[in-house]
Amino acid sequence: MGGGWVEYNAPFANIISVKLSKEEVLKIAKLAKLKLIDAEVIKYQEQLSDVLSYVQKLNELDTADVLPTLQVTGLKNVFRDDKVDKSRSIGSKAGKYFETEAIF
């Protein structure tokens, strides 16, 4: 067996238990444009509640004076020079018009 790790239990000592209602699950599914059957609603209700309970762990940390990290590159306003790059323009035989295949 993969090294007896599977029995490890400690991380799951929950502080707060989050229990989503069926209605909440259905609302989330609607927002996410996912259709769920009854059996799925029950299953996800339990699984999502488990994960949301686990992530309450983050409340152990005081982040009042901490800035959020949105991305790790520090890049801002990634622009290119406003120069025309002819190699990227769509070829056109009709001068200033675009030519495409007929639809009808």
Added chain:
Amino acid sequence: MNVQELSIKDALVLLQNRKVSVVELTKAYLDRIEELQPKLNAFITVCGKEALERAKWADGMIAKDGKEAFKKYPLLGIPYAAKDLFCTKGIETTAGSSVLRGFIPEYDATVIKRLNEAGAILIGKTNCDAWGHGASGENSDFGPTRNPWDLERVSGGSSSGSAAAVAASLAAFATGTDTGGSIRNPASFCNLTGLKPTYGRVSRYGVVSFASSLDCMGHLAKTVEDCKLILSITEGKDPFDATSAVGKSIFSVETLHATSLRREHPLRVGLPREYFGEGVNKEVSDTVKAAAGKLEELGHKIEEVSLPMTEYGVATYYLLAPSETSSNLSRYDGIRYGNPRSEFGEEAKRRIMLGTYALSAGYYDAYYEKAQKVRTLMINDFVKVFSKVDVLLAPVAPCSAFKIGEVVSDPLRMYMMDVLTIPSSLAGLAALALPAGFSKEGLPVGMQLIGPQWSEELLFKVGKKYQEATDWHKKVVTTFKVVT
């Protein structure tokens, strides 16, 4: 010629000295795919016809220009596999999901384009957890990939097929993606060397997005040297990816790694105590500690360090990543391309819903923004540690490959599999996974070298030295059967 014994560098030598033609080499890999694909399920699509045509072109180049051809095309004639998240023009790209079954991209991902332009030969698209969601390969809508070292076990995920393919020598190397550990985990389970580049080092253009602030485009191969060669082809600013950059970091550790490179022996290698603690299988822990001993023999200084925020990684990641994926997967409406959203698998639905909840009005501050703030704290952990050591050494996964079906029924337990790879992902750091030994049962145990952003050169330096002094990475599977 036995392709099992070939690294990319070995293959290039054979091709340059005309010991074997590209067509012969490609056929050798294709024959192995035909034989082993039914056992491993490493591939979703095999493009043998296209590969042989490219092989003929490559042989033409060699016939015309001889060794000069290899200067122009550094990977000339080398067959590779691409994780099915990478768009390949004219070749089905499914992302491991039924939602994109039958989808044929109109363009190549930048990584694919660069590899092809370097003369490498795409041999097939590999199986993976759908959308990159997984740490075992069991969340693929095309069946799980089996570990070549023991067919009853997972090959790791989400780059499951890529790992199995390279480990079984079905390709000389394979592309992968690492968002929370998806290259390093299967590399560790399959005895391979896998690189998770610094975030932004390799273009994400044309790769199906999982979590946009975390996705890193990397690869798996048999040696550190091979990984270094592949990175030299795939890295670099791409005008099509606004998050790609050279040397850009949110925190000023650029100078730190530069100092490390200039430093003469000894390099300082830190072992984070939280990565060797209670939650990690003792055999794995001991194997990596033995590797640390080896590094010490080679002249490096080993010291224990602490990353106290480690325990918050999984909670942080499993709020940020599902949130970002719920947004990225909203484009799959089944109208413009692809199949309906009803085709999403269980894990995809789970993550989409988790993310939708965490981002919704009234919950955004408590969940998503909170996680973004903890991300800052986790990054600070690393900034502090990299002022004391040059590089970190740690296990990749808390255990070696587990049996198919053993963990997948409990999502939260599967999420814990990423505990040792998530923190470095959150910080966008460079990380190199490489073989460290084998368990009593004969299963590979991998370790990872983690460095500051843009420190890949340092990781390659340490890793190459380790591989010159050990031969774990040279071991190959001899018989493909169920072992335990």
